[in-house]
Amino acid sequence: MAEMNAPGGEPILRVRGLVKYYPLTQGILFRKQVGAVKAVDGVDFDLGAGETLGIVGESGCGKSTVARMLVNLERPTAGEIRYKGEDITRLSGRALKAVRRNIQMVFQDPYTSLNPRMTVGDIIGEPYEIHPEVAPKGDRRRQVQDLLDVVGLNPEYINRYPHQFSGGQRQRIGIARGLALRPEIIVADEPVSALDVSVQAQVINLMDRLQSEFHLSYVFIAHDLSIVRHISDRVGVMYLGRIVETGRDAEIYDHPTHPYTQALLSAVPVPDPEAREHRERIILYGDVPSPAHIPSGCRFRTRCWKARERCALEVPLLAVPAEFRYESGPAAHDSACHFAEEKQVVPPEEPPEERPEERPEERK
């Protein structure tokens, strides 16, 4: 299995062979298992301290299930999640509680992830009920106000209710709650996808700032490839329960070698009307197969334009493809494809020379 060594020493989180199957059963009295929805089907990655790992993929690829397993909201079917060397999937009781303090989550929907009957102060302060060692009782109010200040909300809002805030402000409350226990790792599942464009940037900048201020490590899960590129140091692309390609952001975005990544990148609309004429688009046909019936061999082969016989027989491993193994260039990163090939699909920053009538970009 490919090693993805995070830069800067020992990874804070090491995930190996992570699997989550949901059983499909039949019968009422004698339930028997007739199959399984393979939501996550063998995921490996490392997260370095202070690093941001972006995980992208379409709906149903298992990225949210990975997030939920990282924070122990779901128990993995198999595999290990090592936090500083310790496998947290095997912990229970007090030891588990101590670890969970250090891995916190920010949820997608700021409208449903905050209890409407609790004040902001109670929401952000609730983690202290479970981990009273972090903030002694008399000190909590002040702590919560500090947190509100840190995420850019007025500390006087402590007695207000969630409905009195806009979407962006609510997401700040969700982030403040995530920070309350001073965790080392934040798992953010689509933290900005419910927000308006002009507010997204505010929240992304806030997360950037908090990362350097508190030396946080992020697992940032999203379907928006542009946002993931902006915030991530490394990126993993998921398809149908597996990571199919992973590498540093420039490796993935500028030198993708897996056909799925290439298709995904080429499908993203670029906010530049000049790009539409000279941009090659790969349009995938069909839909993602059901995770209850995963194709044999390479799971992407049913939609892949390169698929050959070998793809149906042999599962491609996530490793540096043989073609690039002896290179040191940006194409030499892990990609689970038998026929990996480098292909540039995102237009380069500078417009190509062969357009003399072009005026130079006036935007900064």
Add this chain to the structure above:
Amino acid sequence: MLLEVRDLHVEFRTRDGVANAVNGVTYSVDEGETLAVLGESGSGKSVTAQAVMGILDTPPGKITAGEILFRGQDLLKFKEEERRKVRGAQMAMIFQDALSSLNPVLSVGAQLGEMFTVHRGMSRKDAKAKAVELMDRVRIPGAASRVGDYPHQFSGGMRQRIMIAMALALEPALIIADEPTTALDVTVQAQVMDLLAELQRELDMGLILITHDLGVVADVADRIAVMYAGRIVESAQVHDIYKAPAHPYTKGLLESIPRLDQKGKELYAIKGLPPNLLHIPPGCAFNPRCPMAQDVCRTDVPPLYEVTGAGPDRRSACHFWRECLDG
């Protein structure tokens, strides 16, 4: 001109007061043209579209002023009966959420066929054949065998195709697509947008694309109208606006989106929040969030100035559009 909206005003009477959702919107679309209406939630882009389609909930909504000219005739003066003949046959709408816009207890074939039985007086058998034809046209594999399936049996992308098929059924001259791909994954979004663009070319339809996604706009639109707090703040040809925006709001939006092909350090963020429609700020509605705001912006509502020297047929509702264009 196929459709012209002139100085449209829509308000909603709510318990807390009157919300001014649309405050003087003017835009037009021609045959074969794609107009993108860009705005954030609450900007009035969908309400304007609903008023054009004649599906605005009244009450609480109320059109207080303006004209909606379709091929020169003011739709607002039509009786409901006449309006119904226009709707579906001459203009049709594609909604964001296909699952909740389709009837879950009727097969898709029945829903598609209904267009023909109601508007064209066809028999149910002929209507069904038409439905299969339409499903083929939007490239649903195995249309003939799937015509009896129910909406929940289709994937999100396929459901959106059915919505498109339904909108196209009577070959209308104008299609309004309200966030047609927002609920879809990017690879499916690309399929659906491609299909829509192709059918539009084929039938030479006018298309109003309502969206918040600057990427989608850049990909498909000819013209763009940016809305903020119920008004058009800038309108231009799509190339011109991306090259040099003439309104600080557009400029802020363009700078605040992370780009796939660039990795910047900090994103520019428009400060503050969109205004509450019950209390729109006096003067320019954008002034509390605008980095260029002067005293005049807090008192005088800017008219939709004609912008010269930066592309044809261009307008901006900013007192300082010149300064904005220059940088």
